[in-house]
Amino acid sequence: xxxxxxxxxxxxxxxxxxxxxxxxxxxxxxxxxxxxxxxxxxxxxxxxxxxxxxxxxxxxxxxxxxxxxxxxxxxxxxxxxxxxxxxxxxxxxxxxxxxxxxxxxxxxxxxxxxxxxxxxxxxxxxxxxx
Amino acid sequence: xxxxxxxxxxxxxxxxxxxxxxxxxxxxxxxxxxxxxxxxxxxxxxxxxxxxxxxxxxxxxxxxxxxxxxxxxxxxxxxxxxxxxxxxxxxxxxxxxxxxxxxxxxxxxxxxxxxxxxxxxxxxxxxxxxxxxxxxxxxxxxxxxxxxxxxxxxxxxxxxxxxxxxxxxxxxxxxxxxxxxxxxxxxxxxxxxxxxxxxxxxxxxxxxxxxx
Numbered sequence: 323x324x325x326x327x328x329x330x331x332x333x334x335x336x337x338x339x340x341x342x343x344x345x346x347x348x349x350x351x352x353x354x355x356x357x358x359x360x361x362x363x364x365x366x367x368x369x370x371x372x373x374x375x376x377x378x379x380x381x382x383x384x385x386x387x388x389x390x391x392x393x394x395x396x397x398x399x400x401x402x403x404x405x406x407x408x409x410x411x412x413x414x415x416x417x418x419x420x421x422x423x424x425x426x427x428x429x430x431x432x433x434x435x436x437x438x439x440x441x442x443x444x445x446x447x448x449x450x451x452x
Numbered sequence: 453x454x455x456x457x458x459x460x461x462x463x464x465x466x467x468x469x470x471x472x473x474x475x476x477x478x479x480x481x482x483x484x485x486x487x488x489x490x491x492x493x494x495x496x497x498x499x500x501x502x503x504x505x506x507x508x509x510x511x512x513x514x515x516x517x518x519x520x521x522x523x524x525x526x527x528x529x530x531x532x533x534x535x536x537x538x539x540x541x542x543x544x545x546x547x548x549x550x551x552x553x554x555x556x557x558x559x560x561x562x563x564x565x566x567x568x569x570x571x572x573x574x575x576x577x578x579x580x581x582x583x584x585x586x587x588x589x590x591x592x593x594x595x596x597x598x599x600x601x602x603x604x605x606x607x608x609x610x611x612x613x614x615x616x617x618x619x620x621x622x623x624x625x626x627x628x629x630x631x632x633x634x635x636x637x638x639x640x641x642x643x644x645x646x647x648x649x650x651x652x653x654x655x656x657x658x659x660x661x662x663x664x
Contacts, residue, residue: 359542367542368549369584411538411621 348427351420355391355413364432371408372401375432384436388425388444389451392416418445478663479631479639479656483610504636505608510566510595513578518564518593520636527660528562529653530630531644532606532613534569535581540627544644545585548629552587554654560661563592566605568613568623570596610638629653633660 353362359371366373374380379401380387394412398405416424422444429436483503490497507520529551533541548563555561567573573581578594585592596602606613609630615623631640631653639660642653 358540359538361546367546368586370545370581371542409536409538 346427348423351424352427355416355424359410364428366401369404369406372399372404372406374428377401377432380433384433387428388421388447391421391424392448392451418448421448477659479633479659482638482641502635502637503608505605505632505638508605510593510597511575512589512593512595513575513582514589515575516589518595522593523562523564523632523636525634526560526562527634527657528564528632529657530564530566530609530632531628532566532568532602532609532611534567534621534623535573535577536569536621537623538621540645544627544629547644547647547650548592549585549587550650551629551654551657552592555657556588556591558661561591561657565592565594566602567594567596568599568602568606570599570602610641631656631660633663 352364356364356374360366360374361371364374366375372379379399383390390410391413393414395410398407400406418441422439422441425444426438429438481502485503486501488499488501490499505520510518512518529548531544531548533544535541548565552563567578573596575596578596582589582592582594603613609628609632611626611628611630613623627644629642629644629650630638631642633639640653640656642649644650
């Protein structure tokens with residue numbers, strides 16, 4: 323009986339610690355590269371900065387996502403019925419691996435119907451951006 | 453044994469003293485202090501003069517004139533930003549929105565955001581920016597003036613703002629929120645990009661509002 327309690331405790335403590343250490347490093351990249359403006363949950367900032375999460379614009383122009391991240395944006399766009407014209411800076415220094423992880427993170431969280439991308443897919447796409 | 457008892461006693465006293473001090477917690481006055489001698493009833497009294505924000509005049513997002521008088525009998529939070537800032541400003545604004553939401557119905561609190569890029573951030577641009585954040589212009593003033601005038605007032609808030617072509621967006625500035633009391637003394641500086649520092653600011657604002 324005593325042993326059982328010990329194991330339950332042991333399990334809870336190990337589980338607790340592993341939960342703390344399990345923070346996704348890509349989530350950190352997302353927060354640093356995107357979250358400052360778009361919010362850590364991709365929710366956007368009021369009517370000033372459009373959301374990444376559940377955006378009808380991204381749903382429709384998903385094939386442009388990599389080029390938007392890479393080159394930034396200065397067009398006026400309409401996202402979920404709101405016109406946006408804030409300039410988005412480029413991320414030309416982002417590596418293929420970083421970009422792959424980031425785009426898969428965005429898809430996994432908010433566009434789950436999109437396929438998982440490999441670095442090869444992403445490199446080809448990045449090379450095609452002007 | 454006796455020493456043990458004495459030291460426990462001292463520790464208990466110290467704890468109480470600590471608590472007592474905590475209740476009386478007051479905010480410091482930041483910046484350079486000056487002293488001035490004054491003669492009262494033939495005796496010399498030393499007055500301390502604290503650093504205060506000098507009188508100012510700006511134009512806000514509604515094209516209204518905003519002066520030191522606007523902030524009479526108010527405490528306020530000031531910051532420096534620019535609307536096209538690609539780095540820390542959106543984060544600062546989302547944090548400042550928390551302060552706005554908490555104090556929007558308190559008549560004794562205002563917010564003052566200075567642009568450091570007046571060439572781009574015209575009254576119209578500031579108006580659009582404030583509108584998009586969905587804030588009332590009577591509570592949160594987004595202001596502009598001549599560039600030198602703004603950079604000079606930034607120094608009075610003990611922050612630096614400057615043009616720097618090597619920085620993203622072309623300007624260097626820190627993400628500080630500055631808390632100013634009803635006498636225009638600076639009572640605190642907080643990193644406006646960090647949630648926990650902004651929690652601290654909001655607690656300090658409560659303390660300041662209770663100050664007689």
